[in-house]
Amino acid sequence: MAAIRQNVFDPLINEQYIQSVKLLKAEFLGPTTLDLNIDGPSQPVSTYDLFVAWHHVAANTFTPPDQTGRSVSHRGPAFLPWHRFMLSIFELQLQRVLNAPEFGLPYWDWASDGQLSVGQQPNSAIWQPDRMGGTGAPVSTGPFAFDDAPDSWRVRIESGAQGQMRQTDRGLRRALGANPAVRSLPTKPQAVSAVALTPYDAAPWNATSSGFRNRLEGWRPLATAPGMNNRVHLWIGGDMLAFTSPNDPIFFLSQCNTDRLWEAWLQRNNRAYLPAQSAPDTLQGHRIDDIMTSLVTQPTSIRQMLDLTAQYVYDTLQP
């Protein structure tokens, strides 16, 4: 049975999500900072933080090295399949620690909050203390607040100045709606028009491309609108700005909504993908049969990610 991914607005789903990420954050199965080439004394790395490291490493992996900013996971066609791969493995981990194989990773429909006034958006339901908690450096309310409790949420791995990972031990940071250049989350009409875009992607296959992938990833047009997935990161701010953004548990809920919009697009477009395997080697990592590797599981291919409906389905594909 496929798991059903539901809106995190449901209080029980929200509670199970918080419970499971805290279990993963407290689970140490062997990997260390030494294994991950992180400077400093060797420390155990939690299962949760392996996903933080995986995201950071992939975002800084360029193969071959002349791809105009396109890494194996961002600023290129693989952005959506790569994040689907990560989310699907994370979802299996949530199911394992909850002992609930039917549990679906929830999504946060950020475009729904984008329909609220700019002033209301940072105070919407999801940022309340009984949900994901609020803003601050460190965040001081909700389940991921920085306090003296033994299970108080701590950021352990962050991005250093040279793009490397480094050890830390601090509270989570957010600056909800505080970026003057990004006053609003993406809106519903922007989500609807993104999902209507074709083709999937286009030359030069990077942050300047037209097409669906780059609209949803949000490099163009970011300064004006919509900015979609990137805009959500910029609007939340704090730890969401770095390639260690999975440090904030909102990351998985936000990225899950991006995956939901991709699934809506896939269903309308016969699960199409570009570029084909015949594309030049400069697109290595982004062609349909190219392999994606992981710090936490076996490699897979982009093609394998085009239909995961055997693992999960969404409760709705309405943009």
Ligand SMILES: [Cu+2]
């Ligand atoms: Cu990412």
